Amino acid sequence: MQVVASAVERVFREEYGRLIASLVRRFGDIDIAEEAAGGALVAALEKWPESGVPPNPGGWLTITAGNRAIDRIRREKQRDAKHQAALMSYDDTPHEPTGPVEDDRLRLLFTCCHPALAPEARIALTLRLLGGLTVAEIAQAFLVPETTMAQRITRAKKKIAAAKVPYRVPEAADLPERLGGVLAVLFLVFNEGYLATGDGDPVRAELTGEAIRLTRVLRQLLPEEPEVGGLLGLLVLTEARREARVRNGQLVPLGEQDRAGWDRGLIAEGHDLVRECLAINRPGRYQILAAINAVHTDAPTASDTDWSQVVALYDQLTRLDPSPIVALNRAVAVAELDGPKVALTLVDRLPLTGYHAWHVARADMLRRLGRTAEAKESYDAAIAATQNSAERGYLSRKRGELV
Amino acid sequence: MTHYLLSVHGPAERNEFGNYGSQEAMEEAFAATGAFNDKLQAEGYWLFAGGLQPASTATVVDGQGETPVMTDGPYLETKEVIGGFWIIDAPDLDVALQLAAEGSRACRGKVEVRPFEGPAD
Numbered sequence: 001m002q003v004v005a006s007a008v009e010r011v012f013r014e015e016y017g018r019l020i021a022s023l024v025r026r027f028g029d030i031d032i033a034e035e036a037a038g039g040a041l042v043a044a045l046e047k048w049p050e051s052g053v054p055p056n057p058g059g060w061l062t063i064t065a066g067n068r069a070i071d072r073i074r075r076e077k078q079r080d081a082k083h084q085a086a087l088m089s090y091d092d093t094p095h096e097p098t099g100p101v102e103d104d105r106l107r108l109l110f111t112c113c114h115p116a117l118a119p120e121a122r123i124a125l126t127l128r129l130l131g132g133l134t135v136a137e138i139a140q141a142f143l144v145p146e147t148t149m150a151q152r153i154t155r156a157k158k159k160i161a162a163a164k165v166p167y168r169v170p171e172a173a174d175l176p177e178r179l180g181g182v183l184a185v186l187f188l189v190f191n192e193g194y195l196a197t198g199d200g201d202p203v204r205a206e207l208t209g210e211a212i213r214l215t216r217v218l219r220q221l222l223p224e225e226p227e228v229g230g231l232l233g234l235l236v237l238t239e240a241r242r243e244a245r246v247r248n249g250q251l252v253p254l255g256e257q258d259r260a261g262w263d264r265g266l267i268a269e270g271h272d273l274v275r276e277c278l279a280i281n282r283p284g285r286y287q288i289l290a291a292i293n294a295v296h297t298d299a300p301t302a303s304d305t306d307w308s309q310v311v312a313l314y315d316q317l318t319r320l321d322p323s324p325i326v327a328l329n330r331a332v333a334v335a336e337l338d339g340p341k342v343a344l345t346l347v348d349r350l351p352l353t354g355y356h357a358w359h360v361a362r363a364d365m366l367r368r369l370g371r372t373a374e375a376k377e378s379y380d381a382a383i384a385a386t387q388n389s390a391e392r393g394y395l396s397r398k399r400g401e402l403v
Numbered sequence: 404m405t406h407y408l409l410s411v412h413g414p415a416e417r418n419e420f421g422n423y424g425s426q427e428a429m430e431e432a433f434a435a436t437g438a439f440n441d442k443l444q445a446e447g448y449w450l451f452a453g454g455l456q457p458a459s460t461a462t463v464v465d466g467q468g469e470t471p472v473m474t475d476g477p478y479l480e481t482k483e484v485i486g487g488f489w490i491i492d493a494p495d496l497d498v499a500l501q502l503a504a505e506g507s508r509a510c511r512g513k514v515e516v517r518p519f520e521g522p523a524d
Binding site for chain 2: 114162163164165166170
């Protein structure tokens with residue numbers, strides 16, 4: 001059987017999060033886990049092209065990497081007893097390759113998203129250790145030099161080891177709060193992919209895909225938590241519209257999208273998730289956002305959208321999260337229900353002059369009210385506040401259409 | 404187990420009630436801090452703790468040269484200084500952070516958590 005290196009690397013990437021998580025549990029040290037996993041990849045690249053991919057590649061990688069880690073610890077024990085003693089607790093229980101709850105990855109996710117780490121480090125560590133992205137890929141995704149990203153990740157890993165950030169799922173009492181941090185990281189990763197902040201690719205499908213994949217893992221591990229299902233529903237219902245969202249390098253707003261281009265499979269999955277959440281009846285921020293997206297994806301055409309339902313859901317969200325960003329999104333829905341004049345009054349009182357979406361919303365409302373000169377100014381402010389090429393393209397076109 | 408320094412940071416300039424708004428507030432904070440210290444001892448986290456005199460009472464010594472050089476005042480002239488600290492022994496950072504939150508509430512100040520170098524075991 002012929003196995004090419006790219007196939008080995010694909011299997012490795014799929015197995016990476018599981019592999020690292022089990023190694024961190026066994027050896028209590030992220031550096032040892034990463035080095036051992038890297039060694040196992042080298043071994044697989046040597047062996048598999050000749051012998052074929054083993055029946056259980058994850059198991060093979062785990063055993064090979066485990067042996068490498070033990071070799072390294074033995075070497076270091078002889079050389080440096082002190083470093084050996086500094087390792088976190090050593091847990092030699094065997095790896096469980098399959099099972100309904102693979103808690104190693106869940107533990108690692110909570111470690112990566114620990115509130116004692118800087119928010120940007122949480123995202124980077126999650127993508128590195130659980131997503132298996134390289135430092136170069138993460139640096140590219142967040143438009144920072146590779147050395148900067150490497151330092152950020154190294155610093156966070158050092159803190160985890162030195163300050164003893166625990167490698168475990170928080171206890172029930174702390175879970176809702178800590179889970180919120182994990183969900184926020186996954187949502188941020190998705191958003192960065194869906195509307196990239198920089199002037200590179202306007203949409204980064206590898207980031208949206210990775211966020212969905214990790215959220216699916218989280219849902220497998222915590223099926224009882226409705227906010228996890230809510231986030232997954234929100235992400236798949238948003239992802240379903242990704243292809244229809246950019247045309248000729250320009251962003252296409254929801255109302256103007258070709259709905260035939262939406263992914264029906266993802267929409268059906270998202271609607272199922274929203275229904276499951278409703279049945280549990282413990283609403284939360286992500287579940288409400290998912291429900292709003294379910295209303296949009298339920299409408300055969302933009303004019304069929306049930307805007308009163310959307311506004312009602314934003315009212316519910318406002319009670320949980322009275323932030324100006326939620327108020328802005330609510331006002332955009334109000335513009336459809338009660339007209340742009342009512343909505344503009346709501347938008348004008350929000351303290352969001354530095355936020356490009358605020359200028360976008362105002363520009364659209366002013367345009368619809370026929371206040372052309374002010375609309376042009378708002379489009380200019382919106383264009384100046386975003387680097388995303390597809391969004392700039394769309395806004396420039398709308399501004400150009402004003403006479 | 405790891406040793407952590409929990410240091411309390413507050414304004415360098417103290418008023419007649421320490422850093423507190425009134426005699427009553429100061430007494431409440433002292434009582435709450437005392438209760439927190441008792442808890443640390445009862446639950447086995449306690450290694451050492453103390454409140455410090457104002458930073459203006461500090462002296463900096465540089466003994467690297469032939470004769471030590473003494474300078475009046477704190478090492479850094481800042482608006483915020485360490486007012487006191489605990490040294491605790493905790494199994495991991497989550498426990499240390501939880502205790503720091505309780506200590507912060509008790510003494511009415513911000514608490515920095517910092518691990519000591521080297522294994523505690």
